[in-house]
Amino acid sequence: MDSFVVQTTQRNEMVDVTPEVRAALARSGLRDGFGVIFCPHSTAALTLNEHFDPAVVQDMVAWLNRAAPPVPVETGFQDHGANSDAHIKATLIGPGLTLLVEDGNLTLGRWQSIILCEFNGPRQRTIQMKWVGQRGPA
Amino acid sequence: MDSFVVQTTQRNEMVDVTPEVRAALARSGLRDGFGVIFCPHSTAALTLNEHFDPAVVQDMVAWLNRAAPPVPVETGFQDHGANSDAHIKATLIGPGLTLLVEDGNLTLGRWQSIILCEFNGPRQRTIQMKWVGQRGPA
Amino acid sequence: MDSFVVQTTQRNEMVDVTPEVRAALARSGLRDGFGVIFCPHSTAALTLNEHFDPAVVQDMVAWLNRAAPPVPVETGFQDHGANSDAHIKATLIGPGLTLLVEDGNLTLGRWQSIILCEFNGPRQRTIQMKWVGQRGPA
Numbered sequence: 001m002d003s004f005v006v007q008t009t010q011r012n013e014m015v016d017v018t019p020e021v022r023a024a025l026a027r028s029g030l031r032d033g034f035g036v037i038f039c040p041h042s043t044a045a046l047t048l049n050e051h052f053d054p055a056v057v058q059d060m061v062a063w064l065n066r067a068a069p070p071v072p073v074e075t076g077f078q079d080h081g082a083n084s085d086a087h088i089k090a091t092l093i094g095p096g097l098t099l100l101v102e103d104g105n106l107t108l109g110r111w112q113s114i115i116l117c118e119f120n121g122p123r124q125r126t127i128q129m130k131w132v133g134q135r136g137p138a
Numbered sequence: 139m140d141s142f143v144v145q146t147t148q149r150n151e152m153v154d155v156t157p158e159v160r161a162a163l164a165r166s167g168l169r170d171g172f173g174v175i176f177c178p179h180s181t182a183a184l185t186l187n188e189h190f191d192p193a194v195v196q197d198m199v200a201w202l203n204r205a206a207p208p209v210p211v212e213t214g215f216q217d218h219g220a221n222s223d224a225h226i227k228a229t230l231i232g233p234g235l236t237l238l239v240e241d242g243n244l245t246l247g248r249w250q251s252i253i254l255c256e257f258n259g260p261r262q263r264t265i266q267m268k269w270v271g272q273r274g275p276a
Numbered sequence: 277m278d279s280f281v282v283q284t285t286q287r288n289e290m291v292d293v294t295p296e297v298r299a300a301l302a303r304s305g306l307r308d309g310f311g312v313i314f315c316p317h318s319t320a321a322l323t324l325n326e327h328f329d330p331a332v333v334q335d336m337v338a339w340l341n342r343a344a345p346p347v348p349v350e351t352g353f354q355d356h357g358a359n360s361d362a363h364i365k366a367t368l369i370g371p372g373l374t375l376l377v378e379d380g381n382l383t384l385g386r387w388q389s390i391i392l393c394e395f396n397g398p399r400q401r402t403i404q405m406k407w408v409g410q411r412g413p414a
Binding site for chain 1 (some may be wrong): 292339409
């Protein structure tokens with residue numbers, strides 16, 4: 001298993017980790033197969049989306065904050081840790097991605113970046129990866 | 139990697155692609171293992187749900203449109219591409235599915251169809267697939 | 277393929293199935309690889325989240341019920357089966373998880389439990405699993 005660590009800087013933040021994942025894929029030597037990318041945290045998540053135009057992830061954070069506002073803004077949330085909004089956002093988006101690999105490259109679409117979604121930062125977050133399939137020289 | 143293309147016809151649309159995925163599974167010859175089904179687009183997604191009663195996906199589209207209305211309906215969205223609602227919907231639902239295969243068949247439940255969720259159509263959408271495990275004659 | 281059955285007791289319920297999944301992993305003998313955990317139902321789902329503090333999943337259920345209230349509470353839902361809320365919740369959360377395995381253990385974070393999300397119970401729900409990779413004695 002390979003992994004890397006991301007230091008987030010805000011409570012809610014969308015961090016493009018595509019370069020780190022691509023570097024791990026190159027380290028693995030995988031030519032054809034798939035990668036499982038996993039976030040072992042209950043208040044963070046992984047998604048694919050556009051990161052080129054920063055307005056897209058800003059709008060996504062704004063939408064999530066409005067949909068699941070922080071405690072205790074009239075939510076009636078009972079969690080004494082006061083981070084139920086973060087747990088809900090994490091479950092809505094999900095903890096992992098399975099990505100396809102062809103000719104040593106991810107098959108991501110042009111507008112798909114791999115985004116670590118921080119909902120309870122700033123924290124250090126780990127991303128774990130396994131690369132499965134045929135390895136070999138390019 | 140196998141793939142197929144779907145031509146969607148509306149901005150928001152739920153298209154049952156189970157027959158196309160089953161045909162790809164048959165082409166692969168996989169008897170026992172799993173398939174990774176992937177949508178390389180940032181304003182479309184893949185889910186499993188009931189498609190037999192059309193009211194279910196109609197209600198799902200209606201719910202998503204109310205939860206994330208199109209710009210600029212009092213959302214304050216900043217994306218100049220005016221499709222932040224589509225990006226948000228895609229991230230909520232997710233870009234891929236990993237499905238189990240037994241005896242050459244998907245292990246889907248009786249009421250589970252594979253649904254391409256279009257949120258920024260009409261467009262041509264590609265679905266990519268890899269089938270992993272034991273192959274052989276039936 | 278391995279599987280187990282869960283009897284749920286409420287319409288909306290979050291059931292910690294981590295012990296059952298860990299038992300299946302032990303049965304498989306997998307040392308290094310991954311598991312695909314799949315829920316073959318269109319009104320239930322699987323997620324990872326904290327289950328130690330019961331307030332977290334209570335808040336999650338409360339949030340989901342407020343976001344997608346049962347028919348016909350002013351939703352205009354058309355599904356005559358009157359369970360569109362359950363289908364929507366299931367699609368938002370998703371039908372499966374791919375989990376990494378190292379040294380015979382899941383790599384889950386400290387606060388991640390595997391949670392079966394019931395949205396149309398009480399029912400009997402099946403969880404299917406495949407474990408892929410290197411097997412062997414500890």
